[in-house]
Amino acid sequence: MAMDNQNIFFSVHCEDIYKRRLARSAVKGVEKPFSIPIQDRSSCCKFPPIKFILVVIISCTIVSLLYSPDVDHLSHSGSRWIWGGSDPRYVSYLDVNWEDVMRVIEKLGEQNDYQGIGLLNFNNSEVHHWNQLMPDATHINIQLDYADKNMTWDSLYPEWIDEEQEKDVPVCPSLPKPDTPRKRLDLIAVKLPCRNEWNWSRDVARLHLQVAAANLAASAKGFYPVHLLFITGRFPIPNLFTCKELVVREGNVWLYKPDVNVLRQKLHLPIGSCELALPLRDKARAYSGNPQREAYATILHSAHVYVCGAIAAAQSIRLSGSNRDLVILVDETISAYHRSGLAEAGWEIRTIQRIRNPKAEKDAYNEWNYSKFRLWQLTDYDKIIFIDADLLILRNIDFLFGMPEISATGNNASLFNSGVMVIEPSNCTFNLLMEHINEIRVL
Template identity: 60%
Template sequence: MHYSPCFHFLLPCLVYSFAVAFLTLRATFVNSWIRDSAATHYISFLEIDWDQISKIVEKLTDRNEYQGIGLLNFNDSEIDQWKQLIPDAEHVILHLDYVSNNITWEALYPEWIDEEEEFEVPTCPSLPKLKVPGKPRIDLVAVKLPCNKSESWSRDVARFHLQLEAARIAASSKGYHPVRVLILTDCFPIPNLFICKELLIREGNVWLFQPNLNTLRNKLQLPIGSCELAVPLKAKGQFETKCMMLVDVILRLELEEESEKWGGRGGGATIRSLALLSLVNICWSKNFYSERAHREAYATILHSAHIYVCGAIAAAQSIRMAGSTRDLVILVDETITEYHRGGLEAAGWKIHTIQRIRNPKAEKDAYNEWNYSKFRLWQLTDYDKIIFIDADLLILRNIDFLFEMPEITATGNNATLFNSGVMVVEPSNCTFQLLMDHINEFVSYNGGDQGYLNEVFTWWHRIPRHMNFLKHFWEGDEEEKKEMKTRLFGADPSILYVLHYLGNKPWLCFRDYDCNWNVDILQEFASDVAHKRWWKVHDAMPGNLQKFCLLRSKQKAALEWDRRQAEKGNYTDGHWKIKIKDKRLKTCFEDFCFWESMLWHWGETNWTDNATVALAPPAITTRSLSSL
């Protein structure tokens, strides 16, 4: 009789068989678990109110003409409901592969990328694209989104992925028929992808949009995150690229002309003249950047801080010196006096008086108590686009090309965040209302408007830091890095587009040197070269505007106090030894001018500044800066 080998070893064989089966099952389970763990992020536990959807569908007068409805992230029973709701249309089930767990929000929005491409070319992670069977016409894209409010739902990669692909399907539509996007979510959709001005109907957690497909296509051509530059450092916009190409041609002709001098040939100068004429016609014509120029403006804001008036005047001066003729709009509150408003108007700012918006999470009289007033920018609906700029920066090169960019376009700050010191905004009353509606919900990481805006606009577009270059030497900067920054601060013609002055502001220092040197914790912001750069712009201002940069007596005392502390500490930079020649030291425009006496009690907690400021509106000659 033939026996199986397992007959004598029945128990070991059974154990072996069970072990193989278990390991096979375990491997299958693990693979499934890995796959399904990514899928769980896409699951929406939203209970659909079909009555709400039915009400919306009934309002679509052209629904009987719908040929196709794309359904994304719905389960089988929900798909059946859709088929009953609009039975005559083709229901296209959209299959989307999930993003792997290793693609995090930090991968899409890294803190740093190699903008200059010195070591690598920055690239964004690849997100799976929707698979659409055949080429059906889709009139309505419906998507169901997760919204886990226990986590940072606005930075949920799965949620972002679903919205991005829903937008792509809509944007891929051919022909002239409108495409609607219906989003089911308890959390508001990405506000600068599906914009509120294009919201047709909202019923509870059902949002129906009819996007401008051309605008949507342009947005979707941008990198998916800040992992790549939206505006390459070497090509700033379509029009400037044309200018750069012409400049390159002219430079080559210059070289050819030099060689022609030796070769006996002529004609180079004539060709160069024609090229120069073309450059002027293209680069400096009224229509150079945009036919929408009258609907675009630079904007800044002053609230509770008249000390920034001088900075705003200098910023206006720098914009005109850089060649921009766009409108300048400034938001001010009631604390900005008529005297200061006169100076701002003379500098070219169009003044809009606003009511301040209190930060509900700020303490009374804190520095950030009223900084949510920046939300008023979205109420400037006379304009389609504005470039917001802080009042403590200079525009060194024309940045009008940024008007071609969508909301929100900005430089990186830290972590996954953008710096709101320079940003492109698209005014809209409904966006303003969105910001106000969630004012108590979101927690700002820094207690200010920048932190809040970063919670609302998590989808933003990175521009090179040269367009908002911070006057700051990081603690870890090597000497070579510091020298490079210093060269950038002083380069003429400028390499930087925008120089942003952190720490003590130049107009609040004596012009002789950067007063940040005299305060230990502010030395990281100190640069005499950048300081000199600001004063060069100041000196180009009309004399009647320079008066708004005079120093108050109290500020002179503060500067002297800091200088004495630096002397006492024997600061090695030695700036405290420099004799002040700034004429503003001996110029007084207040009733109280004996600032030295303030130092007798400086630093005492029970001492108050009783000096009063009696300012009469100066004789200001309103003068356009466009000619400067």
């Protein structure tokens, strides 16, 4: 309506000027045809209607760009997740429950403090929803190249590698890293694919997206906290995003606040078992941790035949020069007589209730081997190096306390050998293992 009034004003104004000029011409007695020279019309109407309309359109466009929700499409417009052809391995068919997302975001506190939000593997419609949920933040569509189509889980976890490195040094295939935006990211949101199969966790695309999210979080500079939000029907990798870092979960929405320093250490390790993180001939590494919060542990259950082995293991640890605590978990089948011998060897004895392997046959050797889950209940320690009771330590391995959970050696393809492993005790990890006890694969 304002534009129409303006056009009327210009038309009337021009007509009045023309009438006055016509009157002056009549007084002078000079007759001129009824016409308005082009230069006169343009001089009296500096902004004809068509020009005025263009000015209004351009002005409105500029205002819209300045005050619309900020989405960075310039440096990341090539993101394959949003505008390019999709790789079916990365496609997630999970419907996002935006009410759950909103409830999780409310746990972040003051949303105005969140300057940048990185979005990975979301489509156009979902990006629009993010803009509506947090309109004051800058939303950045993260660019990430797909993993090579020939990369498989078996290539990351081969059945055999040259541990002695007699011929060559094994190297893992590489996963493309995301383009790190220049803008600070306070929240990184990722939508993960999930196949409805028993081996849903052994998925290259799912692994790739989580490692990419971890790299983005680890790239943070400064002392501001970084949160990771995953939308997935299955839990994220528990060794990369620990359950003790889980802030809240609502349905299929998981919010984590990771320790970025620990995350950086984990990302220095190779992905999979195709490459040794620690070559066998590597020299002993210096490590300075918190000895009071670290311990060696072993476990005895169901029989006393390994008591002598556990006593020898304790002596070998001490002879290697380690002064860390020694903790042994035993069940009711270990007699007081044998417990006294273990205590004399230096073990601190803790009694546990053993846990049965639901897939084992009755009286089989591995019927109660899930009792190792009790190690995660040793929460008075930050790190545990577990060793089987029949092992001997030939050189100091305290440097393994500097390795993240779970550090272990390969056993058979994607399965690892639990005879020696580094764990980080946590009650929530123990609960997670118990909740999914029927899904765990063992030899």
